[in-house]
Amino acid sequence: MTSTAREKPGLRMADRVYEAIRREILDGRLAPGEKITEAVLAERFAASRTPVRSAIVRLAGDGFVEMTPRSGTVVKRRTPNEVSDIYEVRALLESAAAGLAAGRCDARDLGDLQAIQSEMEAATAGSWQAEDEVVEKVSALNQAFHQKILEASRNATLADSAARLMNIGFLINTYARFSRPEIERSLFEHRQLIAALTSRDPAWAEAVMRAHILGARNSLAAEG
Amino acid sequence: MTSTAREKPGLRMADRVYEAIRREILDGRLAPGEKITEAVLAERFAASRTPVRSAIVRLAGDGFVEMTPRSGTVVKRRTPNEVSDIYEVRALLESAAAGLAAGRCDARDLGDLQAIQSEMEAATAGSWQAEDEVVEKVSALNQAFHQKILEASRNATLADSAARLMNIGFLINTYARFSRPEIERSLFEHRQLIAALTSRDPAWAEAVMRAHILGARNSLAAEG
DNA sequence: CGGAGCCTCATTGGATACAAGTTCAAGATC
């Protein structure tokens, strides 16, 4: 897996820094184009430059930042075209994953997916929460849903390639992607996806997933 | 780009070490499962542990090695199934790239491809060379050919994802993939690919590329 | 007043020193 670290969370400073910087980028607290200086981050996380440096190297490998040899590191900018390209490749990979999953998933997978779906619907229905919390929760569950399907494809390489792109894609305008109408659409399409997987229909699953992702791309292009 | 460094090649020790280790893995001089110790590599490359460590972190990100927190690093093993999975995803990505390239490539791209093809045929025809040299040359040209088509797809994300897999895939049994009959088949299919691109036929290009890669997977499974 | 060259300074890259954890083996105990 590319970026899931489930080891004891207090041990490697480099990992904590990696996650922290990644979160700051995803949250927009580190804006695209912004310069990153190792010493500043080191002080912010109460660490030395060594683990910060290691984290930055990893982030560069994941495509979050860009290191230029002796000049410095900046958060990578992405043009609308690049974003569109990312979604295109995601559509390709994840639709293939959905098709495979339709032929390979078991009852447990389907149960997990249904559980995620239920939680997502509950989170959406809960109108007492602040909209920000809803968006955050939905975003996390959405990611879990897609991840689960990738797993169910039983092709680790495919899952990893797609997960990489998912992570990068999520740094763009989460709020536009999860406005209320978008959430409704997402819920509907996820239901379809579960139906397709349950009925073991690869072509259907593939098509729904492709439509799901390309639809997201389109709404992103319209609003972003 | 993931792993192309075209800056002045004497400046960053970390990059030189990265390339060196990567080559050793691709050449099989570092075997899958073998343990990597930073101090050893540091001495071998006349460097300190710092750049070696940086290189290892990058290699882990690229999927060449596996770091376990305080235990050590080993060259990643791949089961035949994983290899098959890699080829499956490559087929998916590169066939899509070929399809896009058919609609987007220009005369310059086609010229470059033709040049690579000619060089490859020349290398094959030259029977005075040692077989090892032929294989090495053909392997490099083959990689260049595929890379060129990825470029011509004009989708950097797609190109990067596929290139990543290509690099990983090439560490497996280069010699089986480039036995004489395989080279002949490769040359033939590359010719078809150029024809499809030249006639701007996306469906054809896509199909040929898919057949090309899945064929390679099959012959690899048969011999490896 | 504007531009080119130099110079200082901030920042990155590498080396070394140190701390902490893991593995492996030898020994003791059941």
Add this chain to the structure above:
DNA sequence: GATCTTGAACTTGTATCCAATGAGGCTCCG
């Protein structure tokens, strides 16, 4: 005899230190 314990050496992870280089500002000249 097998297993658990304990200890020592090795290896990784982090901190600090030093060198080298790119960037920005300042001055001097046109």
